[in-house]
Amino acid sequence: MSLVQKSSRGEVTVEHTQSGLVVVRLLGPFEIGFEGAGKNPWRSKKCTNLFAFLLINHGRLVSRGRLEQLLWPQPKRPAGPTALKVLVHTLRRALDVTFGGDRDFLRIDSGDGGYRLVLGERVRVDIHEFEQLCRNASEASRHGETDVVVDYYNRAVEIYQGDFLGERGEEWAREQREWLRAKMMHALGHLMQHANDIDDAPAAIGHARRMLELDPAEERAFQAMILVHGRRAELDQVNYWYELCIGRLARELDVAPQEETRRLLLRAQNGDLVGSCGTGRRRPPRRRRRRTCTTANSGPLPEDSEGGRWPKS
Numbered sequence: 001m002s003l004v005q006k007s008s009r010g011e012v013t014v015e016h017t018q019s020g021l022v023v024v025r026l027l028g029p030f031e032i033g034f035e036g037a038g039k040n041p042w043r044s045k046k047c048t049n050l051f052a053f054l055l056i057n058h059g060r061l062v063s064r065g066r067l068e069q070l071l072w073p074q075p076k077r078p079a080g081p082t083a084l085k086v087l088v089h090t091l092r093r094a095l096d097v098t099f100g101g102d103r104d105f106l107r108i109d110s111g112d113g114g115y116r117l118v119l120g121e122r123v124r125v126d127i128h129e130f131e132q133l134c135r136n137a138s139e140a141s142r143h144g145e146t147d148v149v150v151d152y153y154n155r156a157v158e159i160y161q162g163d164f165l166g167e168r169g170e171e172w173a174r175e176q177r178e179w180l181r182a183k184m185m186h187a188l189g190h191l192m193q194h195a196n197d198i199d200d201a202p203a204a205i206g207h208a209r210r211m212l213e214l215d216p217a218e219e220r221a222f223q224a225m226i227l228v229h230g231r232r233a234e235l236d237q238v239n240y241w242y243e244l245c246i247g248r249l250a251r252e253l254d255v256a257p258q259e260e261t262r263r264l265l266l267r268a269q270n271g272d273l274v275g276s277c278g279t280g281r282r283r284p285p286r287r288r289r290r291r292t293c294t295t296a297n298s299g300p301l302p303e304d305s306e307g308g309r310w311p312k313s
Contacts, residue, residue, distance in 0.1 A: 022105060022123045025132065026052055027180070032098065045168075046071055047091050052165060054108065054117035054127060055170065063114040069092025070172050088115060127180060130159045134183050137190075143213070150194055153187040157210070160184045181214060188214075192224050201228050217252035219245065223261055230268030231276060238268045 021035040030048050031076040042048050051071060054062060060084050068084055088108060093105050105120025119125075119241045137152035193205035205228060208221040222245035229237040242257070242265045267273050 020122065022099065022120075024055065024123060024125045025161070026055070026164055027126045027160050029166055034099075042094055044090065044094075047094060048165075049168070049170065049173070050091055051117075054115060055119075056127075056176065058117045060117045061112055061114045061116045065113075069114065069168070072172070079092065090160045090307075126159050127164065128163075130156050130180070133159070134187060137187070141190075146194070153191050156187050157184065157191065157207075158307055185211060185214060185218070185264065189220055192220070196224055196227055199231065201232075204228055219249065219258060219261060219286055222248075222257075225263055226261070226264050226268055227273060230264070232275035233271060235269060235276050238265065 020050050023031070023035045025031040030042070030052070032042075042051075049071060050067065053067070064084055070082070071087070085125065088110070092108055093101075095108075099106060100133060103120075105118070107118040107120070109116045109118060133152045133156035137156065139148045140148040140152060160180075164180050165173050168174075188207045190202050192207035195201075195207060204224050208224045211218045218241040222241055223242040226238050229235075229241065242261070245257055245261065249257060264273075
């Protein structure tokens, strides 16, 4: 719980109780605030960048030189020798306004030529929870605990509400974004494979969709869609997803689909995937009419509409 007060100078400050949890979100648009209360995104981009970098390195001293290099990269230069000091002061004031000045968390200490962010036990950070869940899933996988792995990865992908700090272009932010996105893709790939293993079509489609939102040329997602529709003898959809795969791979990577994808297509067209999930479902009659599928060398590719054509689950 937090209490908002206004000082005689018009400054808004916050008093907090000892039980208030603090939530910081860096996956997607930046947000910070008490749990259950309105989030407070700061207007200053540099202030947010400074906070995010100190948060990634919380508990460790980050030198002033390193921070200046990140916040004012070449050929830009700081406005002056005190530019970083002023920015740190601005960040401290922003934290004071949001959480109060007497807090024992999210404290920025200075000394030995640098700055250190003290996190505190009450602070929940989405990237920390996301990475911990991924580590837990990896550990459970080594012990063969399938259901536990699925539970951890489901919780991880739920936390991932967007790429790290949105589309900010700083090099350090892009590097962190790619690390986290790779973990997200691994989690989605595992969940998608598990959903296909148990023939959970809606879950497999949902995971494939999120993969393609992150990487429009992710071939595993196209394979999953071909498998889902191939099991149900939905050949128009099978061919559509294969053609879309061809176009995306050619445009994004200048490559053709893998042999595994082509074999999966042929199995779907031959009806070999129907009933292949081991659910005991009766095999429906094969369609007589079959639309010829475009191949990598058979003429123009279909136009890829924005967002694709997602089947109803």
